[in-house]
Amino acid sequence: MTDYLDRLNPEQREAVETIDGPLLVLAGAGTGKTRVLTTRFAHILLSGKAFPGQILAVTFTNKAAREMRERVSALLGRPAEGLWLGTFHALCARMLRRHAELVGLTSSFNILDADDQMRLLKQIMEAERIDAKRFVPQALMGIIQRWKDRGMSPDRVTPAEDTDFANGRAKSIYAAYQARLKSLNAADFGDLMLYMTEILRDHPEVLAQYHRTFRYILVDEYQDTNLVQYLWLRLLAQGHRNICCVGDDDQSIYSWRGAEVENILRFEKDFPAARIVRLERNYRSTAPILAAASGLIAHNEGRLGKTLRPGDEQRATRDAEPVSVLGLWDSDEEGRMVGDRIEVLRRDGHTLAEIAVLVRAGFQTRAFEERLITLGIPYRVVGGLRFYERAEIRDAIAYARVLHQPADDLAFERIVNVPRRGVGDQAMRSLHDRARRDGVPLSIAAASLIEDGGLRGRVRDGVRRLLDGFVRWRAMLPREGHIETLSTMLDESGYTEMWQQDKSAEAPGRLENLKELVRALADFETLAGFLDHVSLVMENEERAETDRVGLMTLHAAKGLEFDTVFLPGWEEGLFPSQRTMDESGAKGLEEERRLAYVGLTRARRRAIISHAANRRIYANWQSSIPSRFIDELPEAHIQRGGSASLERDRMLAAPAFARAGGSFPMLARRPRTIEAWEHPARPARADPIPVGARVFHQKFGHGTVIAVDDDKLDIAFDKAGSKRVLDRFVEQA
């Protein structure tokens, strides 16, 4: 009965068996976090402490929720049903449907996606006559979302929290935006958390009800919670105080999305007498990889302090290769290096799906894609545009939304002129005016405009055909079912034909996606069920288990693992990203370092870090220096190599090069060298530059040296901000 406990190590076992009272599990990368969470879940059920419906289990991603559900079912030996297991947002949506009227919505409220949100905000900013050029709507959206992340409805935004965006009108636009959402009976993602937290805070009877229901609370990826999620959890946990949070402060990489690591740090304060269990035995990576990752992350301050060590020393050491650090001439060579090595691995019988290339920013994947295409190596780009974010899918869903909910103005607006029905700005304005005048949805306003001649000619005919269509499709729905109806609707509305007529290269793919969407409908009983799913589960269901190399950002790689991990582009400015450092300073740098740590700890057996001396950024070449993170890796566990050798250093040091501003496009097409090289030995500078010195740099101008690290200088440039550059690129002013 309890043999599942035998498979755990002592710390894991403690985390599973400490059922009552607050518990914080600090789980390093690869220490069996998911196993602990799922086993704990099953253990609570199997020990008879609670029924499935009395456990609240929260994750961040749908994937994590699905995984937990599957693994709990496996442990129980039967499907786990009636669970409150899901993402923060899905759980809040479910709760909010019950209490919607408390915040002025009805239980059938719509959940808007990013696209709808932006359109709405733009409309409001336009109405408020805000110059969209000076104040970009995206920026305000970001501000509003951060407010929501911190649990602030418009009336709670204090002057101190306000920004000077749009001359101090941000708060009032926020209020208008919220009002508009309510009038549309809609909530955005942030609202799901915000409203539910407000309800729990202001309605003790509702809170008491959930206290009765939830005896145990489990939280995954606790380091990623934002303030409103934290408040929500704290309210719910006040009942039985049986809350277990699992997280890793070293893997907190979403602060720019509002996540606050501080939530972990204050757990003990909020829950006195909380038990803390550290999981430090790593069963994933080899000893050198762990040593490199640990050595790197040790450079961060303010950690809760964990040290990863191999769970199985023998296994982690056997045949373990050091972490490779390769210095390359330019980004092209880096691409070739990665491609060539993947080819070798493939020839040696390695599974491609066990290889990943992890980059800092999305655009970097492109270079590797091109290389892999040339070599004929199958790959998959993880992330990027997701299925439900594609235009054709969103259009089709908008059709479905109008079908389901004729009053869904945002959806109606999206499709009324797709395919073209001659509805332009002018007609749109009439529609809006009429809708406002009569206090009716756009579709009703359209009907009334056709009736009294407010719309004429081609526009009238087109819109009339559309409205007639909806009447027909709605009648068809109960008779023929949602699958048949949706596909008929897409055909009869002319939407399918629009893409059939389209001559562009993407058109066939889009038609394929539409078919896929109709297929996906089969998984749902009703149209409503499907629509709720798409708004909450915006993800691309991975199908076809083909063997492919993974290309993705470091963020997208969190939670995944691979035998071999390539980590290209470890250069100052790119990684750590200059922009992060400019915007968030030392804190930003630490988050970048955590990102590097996440990257390294994805690797089971092999990690290959690389940096290029010259990188093509957009149109031109830029020279760059190795990332400071490379210097922070413990030398004993890494192996340096690469082609950017003595020759390069001699050239970099040459005065002519420095005078040319540090870039030399004419040299970019240097003949390829096969992996030779040892680590570049570099000539010391004859006249060392001291801290505080005034210096001049060809590209960045004048500045003051604020720190010296070997041959690298941290310089606060008067105009260009602070940067790290090689001493040979500057001269004392």
Added chain:
DNA sequence: GGATCGCTGATTTTT
């Protein structure tokens, strides 16, 4: 109302 031209600006994005 719709096509075309030219300018701008460009991380990370679990829901």
Added chain:
DNA sequence: TCAGCGATCC
């Protein structure tokens, strides 16, 4: 480099 947007023209 190049996509996405707004301004401009038909």
